[in-house]
Amino acid sequence: METVVIDGYVWLHDEDKPGLGAHLYEALGKRTPIIGVAKTPFAGARQAGAVVRGTSQRPLFMTAANLELGTACRSIQRMHGAFRLPTLLKRLDQLSRQRAGPVEPHIGRAGDAEE
Numbered sequence: 001m002e003t004v005v006i007d008g009y010v011w012l013h014d015e016d017k018p019g020l021g022a023h024l025y026e027a028l029g030k031r032t033p034i035i036g037v038a039k040t041p042f043a044g045a046r047q048a049g050a051v052v053r054g055t056s057q058r059p060l061f062m063t064a065a066n067l068e069l070g071t072a073c074r075s076i077q078r079m080h081g082a083f084r085l086p087t088l089l090k091r092l093d094q095l096s097r098q099r100a101g102p103v104e105p106h107i108g109r110a111g112d113a114e115e
Helices: 020-027 069-078 087-100
Strands: 004-007 011-013 034-038 049-051 060-065
Touching (some): 004 087, 034 069
Parallel strands (some): 004 034
Antiparallel strands (some): 049 060
């Protein structure tokens, strides 16, 4: 089975408020299963499953599209890595931060045009 795993939520408030993963699911024609893995809880995500990995006591929070939540949780639990974050997600996070570079805060007046 082909599945996409993202860093973030698929659904923010059950299935009535889409997160990043739901937008991807829609863009892929609602055929490809999407698993969202979030590091922090979102108050409105009542359908999120919690997974504890490695020696960490802090859970990761799963949401999914086109896949049962239990299956999504078990899939993330089985991913490679001895720590809280699966190796693949940790590496992707590191790479994306390197590519993006430091974020410069934008300080301006209300109504200033974006550059």
